[in-house]
Amino acid sequence: MAARAGVSVKTVSNVINGAAVGAGTRERVQQAIADLGYRPNISARNLRRGRTGILALAVPELDQPYFAELARLIVDTADEHGYTILIDQTGGGDRREQYVIDGMGAKLVDGVIFSPVAMDRLDIARRVDTTPLVLLGERVSAGPADHVAIDNVAAARTATAHLAGLGRRRIAAIGAQPDRVQGTSHMRERGFRAALEEAGLPVEESLIVPAREYHRRDGAEAAAYLTELEEPPDAVFCFNDTLALGAMRTLHDRGYRIPQDVAVVGFDDIDDGRYNVPSLTTVSPDKAGIARSALRLLLDRIEAIDSPPREVTVRHELRVRESSGVTSRRSRAT
Amino acid sequence: MAARAGVSVKTVSNVINGAAVGAGTRERVQQAIADLGYRPNISARNLRRGRTGILALAVPELDQPYFAELARLIVDTADEHGYTILIDQTGGGDRREQYVIDGMGAKLVDGVIFSPVAMDRLDIARRVDTTPLVLLGERVSAGPADHVAIDNVAAARTATAHLAGLGRRRIAAIGAQPDRVQGTSHMRERGFRAALEEAGLPVEESLIVPAREYHRRDGAEAAAYLTELEEPPDAVFCFNDTLALGAMRTLHDRGYRIPQDVAVVGFDDIDDGRYNVPSLTTVSPDKAGIARSALRLLLDRIEAIDSPPREVTVRHELRVRESSGVTSRRSRAT
Numbered sequence: 001m002a003a004r005a006g007v008s009v010k011t012v013s014n015v016i017n018g019a020a021v022g023a024g025t026r027e028r029v030q031q032a033i034a035d036l037g038y039r040p041n042i043s044a045r046n047l048r049r050g051r052t053g054i055l056a057l058a059v060p061e062l063d064q065p066y067f068a069e070l071a072r073l074i075v076d077t078a079d080e081h082g083y084t085i086l087i088d089q090t091g092g093g094d095r096r097e098q099y100v101i102d103g104m105g106a107k108l109v110d111g112v113i114f115s116p117v118a119m120d121r122l123d124i125a126r127r128v129d130t131t132p133l134v135l136l137g138e139r140v141s142a143g144p145a146d147h148v149a150i151d152n153v154a155a156a157r158t159a160t161a162h163l164a165g166l167g168r169r170r171i172a173a174i175g176a177q178p179d180r181v182q183g184t185s186h187m188r189e190r191g192f193r194a195a196l197e198e199a200g201l202p203v204e205e206s207l208i209v210p211a212r213e214y215h216r217r218d219g220a221e222a223a224a225y226l227t228e229l230e231e232p233p234d235a236v237f238c239f240n241d242t243l244a245l246g247a248m249r250t251l252h253d254r255g256y257r258i259p260q261d262v263a264v265v266g267f268d269d270i271d272d273g274r275y276n277v278p279s280l281t282t283v284s285p286d287k288a289g290i291a292r293s294a295l296r297l298l299l300d301r302i303e304a305i306d307s308p309p310r311e312v313t314v315r316h317e318l319r320v321r322e323s324s325g326v327t328s329r330r331s332r333a334t
Numbered sequence: 335m336a337a338r339a340g341v342s343v344k345t346v347s348n349v350i351n352g353a354a355v356g357a358g359t360r361e362r363v364q365q366a367i368a369d370l371g372y373r374p375n376i377s378a379r380n381l382r383r384g385r386t387g388i389l390a391l392a393v394p395e396l397d398q399p400y401f402a403e404l405a406r407l408i409v410d411t412a413d414e415h416g417y418t419i420l421i422d423q424t425g426g427g428d429r430r431e432q433y434v435i436d437g438m439g440a441k442l443v444d445g446v447i448f449s450p451v452a453m454d455r456l457d458i459a460r461r462v463d464t465t466p467l468v469l470l471g472e473r474v475s476a477g478p479a480d481h482v483a484i485d486n487v488a489a490a491r492t493a494t495a496h497l498a499g500l501g502r503r504r505i506a507a508i509g510a511q512p513d514r515v516q517g518t519s520h521m522r523e524r525g526f527r528a529a530l531e532e533a534g535l536p537v538e539e540s541l542i543v544p545a546r547e548y549h550r551r552d553g554a555e556a557a558a559y560l561t562e563l564e565e566p567p568d569a570v571f572c573f574n575d576t577l578a579l580g581a582m583r584t585l586h587d588r589g590y591r592i593p594q595d596v597a598v599v600g601f602d603d604i605d606d607g608r609y610n611v612p613s614l615t616t617v618s619p620d621k622a623g624i625a626r627s628a629l630r631l632l633l634d635r636i637e638a639i640d641s642p643p644r645e646v647t648v649r650h651e652l653r654v655r656e657s658s659g660v661t662s663r664r665s666r667a668t
Contacts, residue, residue: 052439056420062409063402063605072397075423084433086390086420089409099418105386108442216609249609271397272606275550275583 054084055298056109058100059136060092060117064214064242065270066287067115070136073291074113081299083110092117103129111298116140120182132301134294139183146297146309148290150316152184155283156191157198158318159265160237162281164199166324168235168263171196172207174222174247175214175239185211188239188267207233211243219246227254234262235324241266241273241282248276248323263324278322289314388418389632390443392434393470394426394451398548398576399604400621401449404470407625408447415633417444426451437463445632450474454516466635468628473517480631480643482624484650486518489617490525491532492652493599494571496615498533500658502569502597505530506541508556508581509548509573522573522601541567545577553580561588568596569658575600575607575616582610582657597658612656623648 057074059067071087078085088104090096097119100112111132116124116139124135124144134146141147163171173192177185189208196203209225211218219238226232227250238244244266248258256262258278266273266282273280293312300307391408393401405421412419422438424430431453434446445466450458450473458469458478468480475481497505507526511519523542530537543559545552553572560567561584572578578600582592590596592612600607600616607614627646634641 052442054439054442061406062396062421063399063406065397065399065402068397068399068402072395072423075396076425079425079430084422084430084438086422087396088418088420089406091410091413096413096418104418105388108386108388216605220609245606246609249611252611271550272579275554275580277583277586277611 050107051110051302052108053082054086054109056088056100056104056112056114057085058088058090058097058104058112058114060090060115062087062089064240065272066240066268069270070287070290073288074294077291077295081295083299090117094118098123101127101129101133103131111302113294113298117183130305132298132305134298134301136290136294137184138187141182141311144309146301146311148293148297148312148314150285150290150314152187153191153194155267155285155316155318156188156237156239157195158191159267159281159283160192160195161199162318162320162324163235163237163263163265164195164201166235166259166263168233169201170204170207170231170233171201171235171237172209172226172233173237173239174209174211174219174226174243176208176210177212178210185239192237211239214240214243216242216246216249219243219248220250221246223247223250224254227251227256232256232262236262236264238264238266241268241270241280244280244282244323245272245276248278248280259322259324265318265324269319274321276323281321281324282319283316284319285316286314384441385444385636386442387416388420388443390422390434390438390446390448391419392422392424392431392438392446392448394424394449396421396423398574399606400574400602403604404621404624407622408628411625411629415629417633424451428452432457435461435463435467437465445636447628447632451517464639466632466639468632468635470624470628471518472521475516475645478643480635480645482627482631482646482648484619484624484648486521487525487528489601489619489650489652490522490571490573491529492525493601493615493617494526494529495533496652496654496658497569497571497597497599498529498535500569500593500597502567503535504538504541504565504567505535505569505571506543506560506567507571507573508543508545508553508560508577510542510544511546512544519573526571545573548574548577550576550580550583553577553582554584555580557581557584558588561585561590566590566596570596570598572598572600575602575604575614578614578616578657579606579610582612582614593656593658599652599658603653608655610657615655615658616653617650618653619650620648 055078062068075085097116100114101119113134115136121140121143124140136148138149138152175185176189180186193203209222211222236247238247244264248264251258251262258264266280269282269284273282293314389412391405396402409419431450434448435453447468449470455474455477458474470482472483472486509519510523514520527537543556545556570581572581578598582598585592585596592598600614603616603618607616627648631644
């Protein structure tokens with residue numbers, strides 16, 4: 001471009017960055033910029049500030065559609081801001097999560113959006129690395145860093161109340177993780193229990209089924225256990241959609257009609273549930289809102305490293321579909 | 335660790351890297367290593383060589399379960415080799431793919447595994463960046479770089495022949511991309527056409543349905559078109575599983591029984607298809623084999639930048655499930 005405009009590289013840089021340059025020179029450079037289809041980006045400015053223009057997104061599992069869908073939204077939102085997102089799949093383990101909060105290699109990324117599983121509030125609070133960090137999810141809440149989440153207790157209460165409102169009386173839950181005293185599963189179980197109490201239903205511990213992971217196979221196994229109870233449930237609230245999709249497969253295989261015999265509600269509103277037969281009633285977190293909020297907090301943090309941590313709660317809603325509502329075989333996916 | 339063993343950092347480094355050190359010293363260092371639970375990693379060696387220990391995986395879409403499942407396998411395989419994988423979701427566009435083949439920011443990554451959509455053989459051949467590069471998929475085949483793929487023509491022919499072997503006579507295809515003269519869709523269509531000819535069936539152009547993207551909604555739309563034909567098909571080969579899952583939803587909504595009225599075959603063998611009702615017959619590429627081969631080629635390339643490019647073809651197999659075979663409502667997912 002400098003050659004095309006017949007000026008030095010330094011002069012091009014001055015024009016782009018708005019420094020003082022003669023009017024004729026500015027015009028030649030701007031014409032060269034237009035001719036070459038140059039896309040203004042922030043990398044030159046970043047490099048001057050010792051930045052890379054790269055942000056990291058660290059999530060436990062990309063083959064959980066919730067994280068894959070969220071990753072796409074965060075990548076696209078960052079791209080609009082001129083940032084590249086690189087995604088680190090941590091597997092939720094200590095070693096790889098420690099690497100994330102230690103800054104993922106010095107000078108590599110300008111900031112990190114992190115959905116922790118193993119790292120807790122204390123781990124985050126005592127990190128020495130100063131890479132700007134925004135936390136997602138429920139593992140670590142208000143305190144040591146900027147944080148974006150939905151109200152998981154309220155969401156689980158709404159989902160369970162929906163099942164109670166259909167007249168279901170033996171409502172099961174799939175996805176408890178009794179060894180985790182905080183985090184997503186804990187909050188969803190709290191909401192589930194609260195809704196049963198509000199509906200005047202007994203909390204039967206045998207109907208609260210643990211799941212080590214949240215994949216389809218875990219849901220399928222949990223549903224198998226439920227169908228073998230002396231008195232199987234007439235509704236199941238699954239703590240995510242993939243658990244629900246696995247559970248529905250098992251219920252189908254064992255001759256249960258959904259929702260007539262067992263109503264099913266999931267959590268996440270992934271694409272899979274919308275097209276499933278039956279389509280899946282689910283809690284829909286505002287994933288685009290999570291992506292936007294996380295990016296905004298992180299970009300603000302990069303500019304003002306010492307400001308106090310902020311807390312953003314993103315909205316959610318219940319999407320009622322065939323697995324708990326519409327029963328016509330020919331109804332369309334919504 | 336050096337302090338614990340009472341030696342210099344240099345001495346610890348010598349022990350770890352197998353250099354000459356006195357026997358007593360070596361023992362003290364090794365004991366300190368054991369006491370501290372030190373995990374040997376390659377980062378110190380990498381830093382000496384000007385490497386970061388980080389590899390990139392660039393894929394078009396993470397919310398395609400195929401890429402999410404492949405990403406998990408590649409991340410885990412790289413971790414076994416002491417490398418961190420960061421994932422770049424390119425969206426398949428020119429600008430973000432150009433960034434990938436330009437090395438993703440100088441000195442950032444030691445190598446790239448790249449599944450291109452927009453970049454073609456010429457783009458790859460004329461790159462000036464020297465970051466080691468391994469290509470996945472069918473967009474760019476043998477030639478400019480190391481390359482891992484399955485035989486897509488053969489796989490599509492097997493899938494289509496399976497449908498013809500069931501006695502189906504009006505076999506449709508969903509997923510054609512007539513404006514792309516190379517790549518996955520092109521090769522799967524070639525295999526589809528070849529199988530029809532081998533089975534003595536006419537190739538009806540109206541039964542070859544394009545799909546701009548390969549998501550469920552695209553499959554649902556294509557199936558809607560097929561059901562509105564004067565003579566709808568009795569079988570559909572979808573060029574990936576998410577197209578098939580979307581198509582099956584529409585077929586169900588319009589009263590078609592699967593497989594009795596329309597048999598359906600997909601491609602990729604994603605978890606979703608295994609648990610769907612009906613479970614989905616599909617071409618199963620050896621994803622773990624792709625991950626292992628890609629890593630091996632890339633690590634070899636990092637060591638020997640000038641060796642000639644290699645080509646690896648990974649195996650695939652057809653997994654027959656309910657959507658084209660087993661029809662019992664109570665059969666189990668496999």
